[in-house]
Amino acid sequence: MSRPELTGPAAHFYNEKEARKYDSSSRMVGVQREITERAIELLRLDHSQPAYVLDIGCGSGLSGQVLEEKGHFWLGCDVSRDMLLVAQERMHNQANDDDDDEGESDDESMDGESNKQQRKSTGDLMHHDMGTGLPFRPATFDACISISALQWLCYSNAAHQNPRRRLTRFFSSLYTVLKRGGRAVLQFYPETAEQAVLITECATRVGFAGGVVVDYPNSAKAKKHYLVLSFDRNSEQKRKAALKDGLSSAAEEPQSVLVTGASREGAKKAPIRKKKGVKTKEWVVHKKETQRKKGKAVRPDTKYTARRRPTKF
Amino acid sequence: MRLLTHNYLQSNVKGTEEGYPLGIVPETVEIEKSPVDRELLLSILPKLNYDAVHQAVAQLRLHCSTLPKLPSTLPENISNDENLVNDLYFVLFDVHVKNGCLVCPATQRKFPIKDGIPNMILHEDEI
Numbered sequence: 001m002s003r004p005e006l007t008g009p010a011a012h013f014y015n016e017k018e019a020r021k022y023d024s025s026s027r028m029v030g031v032q033r034e035i036t037e038r039a040i041e042l043l044r045l046d047h048s049q050p051a052y053v054l055d056i057g058c059g060s061g062l063s064g065q066v067l068e069e070k071g072h073f074w075l076g077c078d079v080s081r082d083m084l085l086v087a088q089e090r091m092h093n094q095a096n097d098d099d100d101d102e103g104e105s106d107d108e109s110m111d112g113e114s115n116k117q118q119r120k121s122t123g124d125l126m127h128h129d130m131g132t133g134l135p136f137r138p139a140t141f142d143a144c145i146s147i148s149a150l151q152w153l154c155y156s157n158a159a160h161q162n163p164r165r166r167l168t169r170f171f172s173s174l175y176t177v178l179k180r181g182g183r184a185v186l187q188f189y190p191e192t193a194e195q196a197v198l199i200t201e202c203a204t205r206v207g208f209a210g211g212v213v214v215d216y217p218n219s220a221k222a223k224k225h226y227l228v229l230s231f232d233r234n235s236e237q238k239r240k241a242a243l244k245d246g247l248s249s250a251a252e253e254p255q256s257v258l259v260t261g262a263s264r265e266g267a268k269k270a271p272i273r274k275k276k277g278v279k280t281k282e283w284v285v286h287k288k289e290t291q292r293k294k295g296k297a298v299r300p301d302t303k304y305t306a307r308r309r310p311t312k313f
Numbered sequence: 314m315r316l317l318t319h320n321y322l323q324s325n326v327k328g329t330e331e332g333y334p335l336g337i338v339p340e341t342v343e344i345e346k347s348p349v350d351r352e353l354l355l356s357i358l359p360k361l362n363y364d365a366v367h368q369a370v371a372q373l374r375l376h377c378s379t380l381p382k383l384p385s386t387l388p389e390n391i392s393n394d395e396n397l398v399n400d401l402y403f404v405l406f407d408v409h410v411k412n413g414c415l416v417c418p419a420t421q422r423k424f425p426i427k428d429g430i431p432n433m434i435l436h437e438d439e440i
Contacts, residue, residue, distance in 0.1 A: 050353050052360075073353070075318055077433075084430050095345075120347045122406070124318045128433040132440045135325040135433050137333060137362070160437050169440075173325070 003191060009157040010149075014059070014080035023060040023086045032147055035224060036063040039145045039185040040070060042213065042228050047071055051142035054177070055123075056130055056186070057149020061087030064123040065094065067145070073122035075141075079129045079152075091121035131166030133173035140177045143184065150188035150227065154195050167202035174229075175206050184208075184229040196225060203229055281306035314431050316369050317405040320361055322431070324417040324424070326439040334365035335424070336416040339376040343409045343429075349402045355392060358401075363387050370404055380404065 058076025190196035209232035216222040284306040324332030381400040
């Protein structure tokens with residue numbers, strides 16, 4: 001069975017028919033629910049306080065429902081409109097099951113207060129592509145979850161889509177919109193080990209701390225990968241201490257990383273060699289700099305560096 | 314789309330300086346009354362941008378005049394003012410903009426809202 005990610009963009013795969021199938025399959029619902037509960041467990045939320053959780057790739061709202069049961073409120077985003085419409089139906093049915101005596105509530109009757117304690121769904125939905133960055137104010141969310149969605153970023157479906165760039169854009173915007181001290185748990189299905197490494201790399205490069213938790217590592221079918229991200233506590237403490245001392249160069253860890261290629265500090269542009277085998281001075285100097293950064297012993301740069309030797313050594 | 318969501322949304326189109334708060338141009342607004350959860354409201358109040366809420370309600374009142382009027386600034390001891398708490402909860406959680414659009418204040422770019430779901434998908438040149 002081929003992976004759905006290989007067939008095309010997520011919005012095309014999750015069309016109306018597929019969305020209905022997804023939502024009505026009890027096996028799928030069961031599996032997704034289990035994954036969500038595990039993700040919430042990894043989030044280590046305080047369930048006595050309602051938290052604002054971002055659900056990325058919320059699909060038909062299965063994970064959102066679990067979040068609500070734990071007492072939190074959420075905002076889900078998904079790139080497939082058909083899945084979102086199914087989610088709306090689910091939320092609507094959930095609400096209608098809870099208060100039978102109210103009926104359709106389109107009218108503005110102010111006396112329609114339900115006597116039952118059950119609340120209507122506190123989730124909201126948004127149609128959006130996660131690879132283009134999250135359009136929210138900084139520090140909006142207390143936490144973030146994502147169930148079986150992240151791997152879609154690893155496949156490029158158009159000329160302008162570059163997986164690494166999309167992943168980096170996604171993670172850097174996630175870093176910004178998460179409140180400090182918040183956590184993100186993203187369950188995904190990597191096709192290869194390289195994909196898992198790519199995803200983790202892009203996440204840690206923007207400043208997140210954390211890594212991947214693998215449940216059932218010995219079973220190919222049951223194996224689940226959870227990318228658990230948080231804000232590096234050590235760097236936070238260092239930053240606070242440095243700010244207290246009034247050091248302006250304190251903020252080594254980026255607070256919000258803007259991903260524009262040219263302005264990235266220390267952008268590594270490999271210098272070009274003139275022709276194969278001939279190393280330009282630029283290349284040699286760059287290489288020496290790299291080695292110095294690695295901490296190796298390197299001769300100082302002088303006027304003799306990369307000078308063309310008159311005779312072969 | 315609830316006003317709670319609207320409070321946090323901003324335009325992240327490439328090169329936009331101040332894409333917040335988004336203006337609302339409503340076409341269809343629905344009210345779904347739900348019991349007031351006081352604790353929830355009081356816990357989210359500090360993080361809300363109240364001016365954006367006030368502006369959003371003002372824009373919606375042009376379309377739906379039964380919405381409550383909110384004070385232009387939040388009073389200090391809000392937990393004592395039951396009416397204001399109820400009004401705020403109502404405005405944030407029970408008012409749903411079903412159709413309409415969101416407008417970026419800087420670039421006037423429109424984000425359509427259809428069936429209660431705002432479409433924030435960017436075009437290729439806006440990424």
